[in-house]
Structures are given as C-alpha cells and as structure tokens.
Amino acid sequence: DAGVIQSPRHEVTEMGQEVTLRCKPISGHNSLFWYRQTMMRGLELLIYFNNNVPIDDSGMPEDRFSAKMPNASFSTLKIQPSEPRDSAVYFCASSLTGGHYEQYFGPGTRLTVT
Amino acid sequence: GENVEQHPSTLSVQEGDSAVIKCTYSDSASNYFPWYKQELGKRPQLIIDIRSNVGEKKDQRIAVTLNKTAKHFSLHITETQPEDSAVYFCAVGETSYDKVIFGPGTSLSVIP
Numbered sequence: 001d002a003g004v005i006q007s008p009r010h011e012v013t014e015m016g017q018e019v020t021l022r023c024k025p026i027s028g029h030n031s032l033f034w035y036r037q038t039m040m041r042g043l044e045l046l047i048y049f050n051n052n053v054p055i056d057d058s059g060m061p062e063d064r065f066s067a068k069m070p071n072a073s074f075s076t077l078k079i080q081p082s083e084p085r086d087s088a089v090y091f092c093a094s095s096l097t098g099g100h101y102e103q104y105f106g107p108g109t110r111l112t113v114t
Numbered sequence: 115g116e117n118v119e120q121h122p123s124t125l126s127v128q129e130g131d132s133a134v135i136k137c138t139y140s141d142s143a144s145n146y147f148p149w150y151k152q153e154l155g156k157r158p159q160l161i162i163d164i165r166s167n168v169g170e171k172k173d174q175r176i177a178v179t180l181n182k183t184a185k186h187f188s189l190h191i192t193e194t195q196p197e198d199s200a201v202y203f204c205a206v207g208e209t210s211y212d213k214v215i216f217g218p219g220t221s222l223s224v225i226p
Contacts, residue, residue, distance in 0.1 A: 031212045043158070043203060043216040055211055091157060100146035100165070100207045103214070105157035 004106035006092050012112045018080040021109045024073055025094030033103060034067055034077050035091040043091075049075065050097055082113045116141045118206050120217035127194050128225050135220045137204030138186045146207025147180060147187045148214065153200045161202075162189070194224045 005024040013019055025032050033048040047057040049069045057067070064083070069075040079086055089110050093103040117140040127133050137147075148163035164171045164178045164187065171178050175194075180187040191198055201221050205214035 033213065042218045045213060045215070048211075048213050050211060056213060095212055097212050100148075100163075100212060100214070102148070102160045102163070105159070107157055 004092055004094050004104050006090075006106035006109050008109060009107060010110045010112075012114065013082055014114055015083055016081045017113075018078065019082045019086075019111060019113075021077040021090050021092075021111070023075045023077070023092030023106060025075070025092070026104055027073070028096070029094035029104070030072070030097040031095045031101075032069060032075050033093040033095075034075070035093065035105075036088045037091060037108075038088045046077070079111075082111075084113045087111055087113050116144065116206055116208060116215045118204065118215050118217040120204055120220050122220060123218065124221045124223075126223045126225060129194060129196060131194055133189075133191045133194050133198070133222055133224075135189045135202055135204070135222070136186060137188065137206075137217050139206045140185065141206070141208070142182075142185060144206045144208060146214065147178070148205050148207070149178060149189050150203045150205065150216075151200045152203065152219075158203060191222075194222075196224050196226050198222060199224045 007022045034046040036044045046059045047067045052069045067077045089108045091105050091108045093105045095101045095103045119138045145166035150158040151161045152158040175192045177190040201219045203219045204217040207214045
C-alpha cells in the first residue's frame with residue numbers, strides 16, 4: 001500500500017482565494033482525520049470521519065472551512081476564502097476503526113496564504 | 115473537553131543518556147495513550163502506545179508507563195542516539211470513537 005496520499009504537497013495562494021486539499025486514505029481504513037499543525041497551536045484535530053460520515057467537526061475554525069468524504073477512498077478540505085492566518089501544514093491521517101488504532105499520517109500539505 | 119499537557123517543552127540530553135517526557139490529562143475516562151515521533155519536516159509516526167489495562171509497556175529502548183490514578187503517563191528513552199532527536203507528541207484517546215487529542219509536543223535534542 002502506498003500509505004496515505006495527500007495533494008498538493010505545497011500550495012501558495014493569495015488571500016481570498018479558494019483552496020482545496022485532497023486526501024486518499026489507506027485502503028480498508030474506515031476512520032479519516034484532518035489536522036492542522038502550526039508552531040503556535042501545535043497539532044489540532046479539525047474534523048474526523050467514520051465510514052465517510054463526519055463524526056466530530058468541533059475543531060473546524062469557522063465557516064470558511066469545510067470538509068467532505070464522498071466515498072471511502074477520497075476526502076477534501078476546503079478553505080474559502082483563505083486568509084494569511086490559515087497558513088500551516090495540513091495533515092490527513094487514517095486508521096482502522098472501533099478501538100483506537102494507529103493513525104497513519106500522510107506527508108502533509110504546506111499551505112501559504114499571502 | 116480533554117486537556118493534554120506535556121513537560122518539558124524542550125529537552126536536551128547527551129548521547130547515551132536517558133530521556134523522560136511526561137504527559138498529563140484531565141478526563142479520567144480516557145483509556146488509550148499513544149506517543150508519536152515527528153522528525154523535522156516529516157509526518158508524525160506512532161512509536162508506542164498503551165491502554166488503560168496495562169501499567170507499563172516496553173519496546174527495545176522505548177518504554178511508556180501509565181498512572182491512571184494520577185492521570186499521567188511518561189515516555190522513557192534509554193541509551194539515546196542522535197536519530198532520536200525529534201518532536202515527541204503524547205496523545206489521549208477518548209472512550210468514544212477513534213479520535214485522540216494531542217499534547218503540545220516536546221522537542222528532544224540528543225547531543226553527540
């Protein structure tokens with residue numbers, strides 16, 4: 001298995017633009033997590049899905065952020081409109097479900113909003 | 115909600131010495147306690163985990179101890195090597211679902 005795949009790896013955009021981050025979890029993993037990592041706030045859980053259903057989105061900063069998981073092999077995190085304070089590394093992770101299993105992280109997307 | 119703290123925030127040790135990182139949490143119902151290692155520019159990776167029915171777990175030079183009464187657990191690295199230099203995150207698993215809450219991280223530097 002190729003592991004968790006994220007794209008793009010780097011994204012530079014101007015304030016106000018829409019940004020879409022993509023994630024393909026490991027086949028067979030039913031839980032998917034989106035994290036944001038910054039020096040100031042550490043590793044924050046934004047949202048997680050179980051069997052394609054959003055279970056907890058309490059970490060989503062505001063209405064500018066949205067996430068979808070249309071099927072078991074694909075998820076997106078969208079920011080619209082983007083702001084400079086959204087600059088961070090965004091990680092997607094996946095795991096088996098039903099009892100606290102290892103989370104496998106993707107390589108991350110480094111987002112810079114100018 | 116769950117509150118996870120880590121100490122120290124930075125740690126510097128000589129190669130061959132031991133390193134200990136402590137993590138405290140607030141929710142007594144938590145029952146899953148993993149540790150992740152993140153090397154510079156890389157993704158976090160699980161190095162060891164422990165569940166609430168076990169007090170200690172070892173894997174070669176790494177061990178984790180759990181004190182559920184005091185609500186803290188610790189990562190112990192013996193015979194440290196330069197490749198142990200990284201940021202270490204503790205995490206705490208809630209009883210429902212599969213999410214964990216990460217601590218703020220400890221930056222470990224092993225000096226050759």
